[in-house]
Each structure stands twice: as C-alpha cells, then as structure tokens.
Amino acid sequence: MRLAMVKLGILGSGKGSNFASLLAGISSGQIQATVEIVMSDNPHAGILDLARRADIRAEVIHEPRFKTRLSEDVESLVAKTLKSAHVELLVLAGYMRMVKKPLLEAFPRRMINIHPSLLPQFPGLEAWKQALESGASETGCTVHYVDDGMDTGELIAQERVPILPDDTAASLHARIQEAEHRLLPRVVADICQALAS
Numbered sequence: 001m002r003l004a005m006v007k008l009g010i011l012g013s014g015k016g017s018n019f020a021s022l023l024a025g026i027s028s029g030q031i032q033a034t035v036e037i038v039m040s041d042n043p044h045a046g047i048l049d050l051a052r053r054a055d056i057r058a059e060v061i062h063e064p065r066f067k068t069r070l071s072e073d074v075e076s077l078v079a080k081t082l083k084s085a086h087v088e089l090l091v092l093a094g095y096m097r098m099v100k101k102p103l104l105e106a107f108p109r110r111m112i113n114i115h116p117s118l119l120p121q122f123p124g125l126e127a128w129k130q131a132l133e134s135g136a137s138e139t140g141c142t143v144h145y146v147d148d149g150m151d152t153g154e155l156i157a158q159e160r161v162p163i164l165p166d167d168t169a170a171s172l173h174a175r176i177q178e179a180e181h182r183l184l185p186r187v188v189a190d191i192c193q194a195l196a197s
Contacts, residue, residue: 005034005196006032006034006088006089006191006192006195007034007036007086007087007088008022008033008034008035008036008090008188009035009036009039009089010022010037010038010039010047010090010092010093011038011090011091011093012045012092012093012094013041013045013047013095014042014047015045015047016046016050016093016094017094017180017181018094018114018180018184019047019051019093019094021181021182021185022093022185023035023050025185030185030186030189031185031192032189032192032193032196033188035051036056036085036086037056037057037059038050038057038058039058039060039082040058040059041063041070041095041096041097047094048060057085066097069097069100070097070100072101075099075100075102076102078103079102079103082106082107083106087107088195089107089111089191089195090112091111091114091188092112092113092114092146093114093184098150099111099148100148101148104146111146112145112187113151113153114141114180114184115141115142115143116173116180117130117131117139117141117142117176118138118141118160119142119144119151119155119158120152121136122134123152124151126169127139128172131163132167132169137163138161138162138163139160139161139163139176141158141159141161141180141183142155142157142158143155143157143183143184157183158183159182159183160179161175161176161179
C-alpha cells in the first residue's frame with residue numbers, strides 16, 4: 001500500500017541548497033512528500049527562484065520592522081498562509097530569523113530546523129566559524145525541533161564532520177553543507193513516513 005504524501009512547507013532566507021536536497025529526495029522517492037509552498041524573508045533569495053523553477057508556490061514575507069524575527073502580526077499571517085496551503089510539516093532550511101508564538105502554536109512538533117553544528121555546541125550565526133575558532137576537532141550538523149530559543153529545540157539527528165588541520169571557514173562550511181544535504185532528507189523522510197503511517 002502506497003503511503004499518503006505529507007505536505008511540506010519550507011522557510012528559507014538563502015540560496016536554497018538544503019531545499020534542493022529535499023526536492024532531490026522527493027524526486028528519487030526517498031521522501032514521501034510534496035512541497036506545497038516556499039516562503040522567504042529575503043525577496044532576492046535563491047530558494048524562491050528554485051521553487052518557481054520547480055513550479056512550487058513561492059511567497060515573500062514582508063517584514064519592514066525587525067531583522068532577527070518577525071513581528072507578531074506578520075508571523076501570524078505567515079502561519080495562516082502555511083495553514084491555507086495545508087502544510088503538515090514545516091522545514092526551516094537556512095531560515096535566519098527566530099520563530100515565535102504564532103508559528104510555534106500553528107505547528108507544534110511539526111516544525112524542524114537544520115543547523116550547522118553539533119548542538120548544543122555553537123548555536124547562532126556562522127557556527128562553522130565558531131567551531132573553527134574554538135579549536136574543536138570536530139563539528140557537524142543537527143536537525144532539531146524548533147522552540148522559542150536560539151537553536152535550543154529537542155535534537156532529532158546529527159552527523160559529525162571532522163575539522164581538518166588545514167581547514168578554512170569556507171572549506172569547513174562546504175563539508176558541513178554536504179553533511180546537511182544527506183541528513184535533512186533522511187530525517188524528513190523518516191518523519192513523513194511516521195506521519196503518513
């Protein structure tokens with residue numbers, strides 16, 4: 001018996017490489033899901049172009065007041081838009097703002113994020129630079145449920161990435177992204193299988 005397709009929503013602020021890895025996982029049959037909508041707080045984000053090229057609804061989030069979060073009325077509108085698209089699982093893929101009450105209440109334990117470190121180490125921005133500067137021997141990436149803290153939600157899965165002696169911030173970031181592109185589709189596939197069964 002074929003499992004029902006889980007409806008995904010994606011929030012992102014950048015070029016969309018993790019979103020592309022999810023599309024590849026869906027296309028290959030690894031992920032039993034469809035992407036219903038992609039939303040970005042950056043009108044020039046590559047993730048919106050990727051969505052449009054894949055014939056997926058792409059929406060810009062307009063937030064003129066704050067840089068690190070959405071005002072409550074804007075976030076409420078985002079939640080309403082996602083709900084109107086029948087989103088069942090919300091994936092934050094390079095989304096650079098804190099999430100607050102409207103989205104948390106709309107998607108309880110149905111919102112996940114990918115972060116470029118082995119949380120709880122190195123939360124926040126440019127985690128690969130934090131790891132390199134700390135002298136750590138390894139870092140990696142984490143998929144976690146989203147709560148109202150800075151990368152503090154319950155951990156779901158991690159993949160480790162060694163820090164090499166000649167690593168630069170750019171080379172380390174590139175290897176972490178390769179790990180992200182493996183880990184995120186695997187976790188989303190598992191969650192979708194559980195939701196659909």
